[in-house]
Amino acid sequence: MKKISILGLGYVGLCTAVSFASKRFKIIGVDVNSEKVKMINEGKAPIYESGLDELLKRSVDSQMLHCAEDCGYAVRNSGISFITVGTPYRPDVSIDLKYVKSVAKSVGNALKNKEEYHMVVVKSTVLPGTTEKIVIPIIEKHSGKRCGLAFDVCYNPEFLREGSAIKDILNPDRIIIGEFSRQSGDRLESLYRDFYENKLPPVIRTNPSTAELIKYVNNCFLAMKISFMNTIANICQEIPEADVTTVAKAIGLDRRISPLFLNPGLGYGGSCLPKDIRALVSFSQKLGYKPSLLKAVEEVNILQPYKVVRLANRLLGKIRGKRIAVLGLAFKPNTDDLRDAVSIEVVKGLLKENAEVVVYDPAAIKNAEKLFKDKVRYASTALECVSDADCCIIVTEWPEFKALKCEDFIRRMRTPVVIDGRRIYDPEEFSRKLIFAAIGLGVL
């Protein structure tokens, strides 16, 4: 079996690497971050992701995964390379392709002296046209070879969700192949046939631009569901006794709607949804079309984190000088990722009102320390976080917060005021036993 090289070992690259290695594919991982490479070769995961530690250790111990900093070595010693580098946005919200361009250049240089045919698969999220107009020309320029002859390129978006990344890679809903030529699509589909054996999900084959667009449209649709439900939550909040969770449950039973992604909360965050929606808005505007619906989705999301700050103000009178416990910082449970997490806006909002902020997260404290520095206090457990607090705000729905009882708050807090930003508590019980408010829960 041909070796696979994976270029960029972040959430997508590393999880892809260990998933392939777990099915006995030989993997060479590459990253420019030497510390990351060293850690991975020692079997230690640089990120928190469910099931990753164990699978990584197994992959390294069984010698199915080995990492290096040298992209050339990896390309020369593999038959197929996946590009999984980051595509963050610049301050002007355009997508930053510097990592994609740099890795494409390295692949091109490596292919210059490689005699065998090579396959390149772009997995990073890039705007329509990028693979054909940017990646392929860079590889052709630096290799001196033609795409479709000495090498081929496909675009193959990744849909994993952080927190369940490995599970998602092993059981995807579908595989999208944006093929430069029929031959390249056949080769990639055949790799996935070997990988999934008799569990191959539906495969959609199309041109690279359509495949690139599919990734954005997918994320924009999910973001739209979230902003839609948060809009309804904000309306419910103004109607005495209305509860958005019951509304969501009821409409979710309509098969045309589906119950997924209807949870009201503080908005979407993370490294993908905010970035991808902004990129598609800006891309569309450059094409001359103003995507009003997508802009509204974004606007709702920008304002949503401040709802809990306003609720805290309403319940406490003024929050200046009050101690506010923030439970949850990661953009979602089961990850340590703080990129564009709504917790950042919540903490900023509280600090702006001169509150004393104490934070706790089961996985993201190390990342939070780099971000908030000494502006907040860090607790090492949820119970320590709420101790002596005047108010507690639930920002991320970690399972351990769901397990907290009313009594845990009542016994430890200075004043038992709980604001449920993720709708994890029973409003009837909490409202009876302590001072309680929640997103999308109308007050009397």
Ligand code: NAD
């Ligand atoms: P990340 O920032 O966590 O990781 C990217 C890695 O690439 C880093 O380790 C970086 O050091 C490395 N890198 C940068 N330049 C390199 C180079 N020239 N050679 C080798 N390595 C290099 O990114 P991520 O979250 O894994 O996302 C990767 C891509 O996948 C992005 O385009 C993202 O939008 C997309 N995506 C992400 C997710 C997600 O949940 N994180 C899901 C689907 C798609």
